[in-house]
Amino acid sequence: MIIAVDGPAASGKGTIARALARHYGLPHLDTGLLYRAVGVAVMRAGGDPADPAQALAVCDFPAEMLADPALRSEEAGRAASIVSVHEAVRDALFARQRAFARQPGGAVLDGRDIGTVIAPDADAKLFVTASPAARAARRHAELQAGGGTRSLEAVLGDIYARDARDSNRAAAPLVQADDADLLDTTELGITAAVQRAIALVEARRTSGRG
Numbered sequence: 001m002i003i004a005v006d007g008p009a010a011s012g013k014g015t016i017a018r019a020l021a022r023h024y025g026l027p028h029l030d031t032g033l034l035y036r037a038v039g040v041a042v043m044r045a046g047g048d049p050a051d052p053a054q055a056l057a058v059c060d061f062p063a064e065m066l067a068d069p070a071l072r073s074e075e076a077g078r079a080a081s082i083v084s085v086h087e088a089v090r091d092a093l094f095a096r097q098r099a100f101a102r103q104p105g106g107a108v109l110d111g112r113d114i115g116t117v118i119a120p121d122a123d124a125k126l127f128v129t130a131s132p133a134a135r136a137a138r139r140h141a142e143l144q145a146g147g148g149t150r151s152l153e154a155v156l157g158d159i160y161a162r163d164a165r166d167s168n169r170a171a172a173p174l175v176q177a178d179d180a181d182l183l184d185t186t187e188l189g190i191t192a193a194v195q196r197a198i199a200l201v202e203a204r205r206t207s208g209r210g
Contacts, residue, residue, distance in 0.1 A: 001026065001106040002121070003201060004114035007128035008174060009077065009162050010135035012185040012193055016128055017110035019194040020201065024108070029100045031111035031118070032080060034093050036071040037061050039079025049082040052089070059092035074143060074150070074158070081162045084112075087171035094118070112166055115177035124204040125180035126197055132159050134186045 003020055007013040014030055021028035039049045041058035049055060070076060083089050094117075101107055101119040109118060115125035130138075136156035143150055166174040176182065181200045185193045 001123045001205070002101050002119050003106075003108040004119050004122035004125045004177075004180070005108065005110035005128060005197075006112055006114050006116070006126070006174070006176070006180065007110075008112075008135065008166065009081075009159060010139040011128045011130045012138075012188075012190070013110045013126075013128040015190060016126070016183070016185075016194055016197045017108050020197060021108040023198055024201075026106055026108050027100070027103065028108045028110075029097070031093075031097050031109055031114065032077075033066050033071055034096065035080035035084045035089070036076040037065045037068070038083045038089060038093075040068070040070055040076050041065070042083065043075075043079060049079045052086040055083040055086050056088045056092060059089060074139075074148070078158065078162070081165050085165060085169040085171065090171045112174040113172035115180050116175060117172045120177070124201040125177050126183050126200060127176040127180040128183045128185060128193075128197075130184060130186040132156060132163070135159050 001024065003026070005013045005017040005020070017030070018028055038055055038058055038061065041061050042049045042054050045058065047054035097109065097118045101109055111118070115122055133156065136152060136159045139159070140152045140155045143155065183193065183196055183200065188196065
C-alpha cells in the first residue's frame, strides 16, 4: 500500500505520515529532506540555492546526509523551498522518490507533490493543511523550544513566502490532488489529527477507491 501525504509547511503532514507508517508497518520518507539536503549542500559549498546549476551539482549527495541534524533548521527549510523551484533539481530527485514509493509492500511518503507527481497511483492520498496563523504558531513554538529567537511575525512571513513559492512554481506546484482527502489540522491536536488520518486511509481501503 502506498500512502501519499501532501501539504504546506508546518501543517502536521510529517507527524501524520510518520504515525501512519508506524500504524501500517510501512517505511516512511520525508521527501522534503531531499530538498533540504540539496539546499544545505549548496550553502556549505559557498553557493547560492537560487542558482539552478549549483543546486543540480549537489543532487547526488550521499543517503547518510538525510540524518544530518542541520537539515531540520529553519535556514535549511528556506533553502529547500528555493532549490525546489528548479525543474532540473526536481527531475534529479524524482527517481529516488519513485523508487522508495514502489518498493515491495509499499511506503508512506510526505511532501508537496507526492499524490500528483511522485505517486499519482497511491492507494490513499491525504492533503494536510492548516491556517497560516496556526502553522506559524507551531513553527514558532518549535523554534523557541530549540532556543530560537525569531519573532512570531517573522515566522509567519516565512510561512507566507514559502506557500507562495511552493504554490506558484512551474515545476510540480503544491496543489491538492483531485482524488486526495483534505485534512485540516487547524483545530486538531496531534492525537485527533492522526486518528482522522487513519480513518481516511481506512475509508479508502474499504471502499476500494484507493
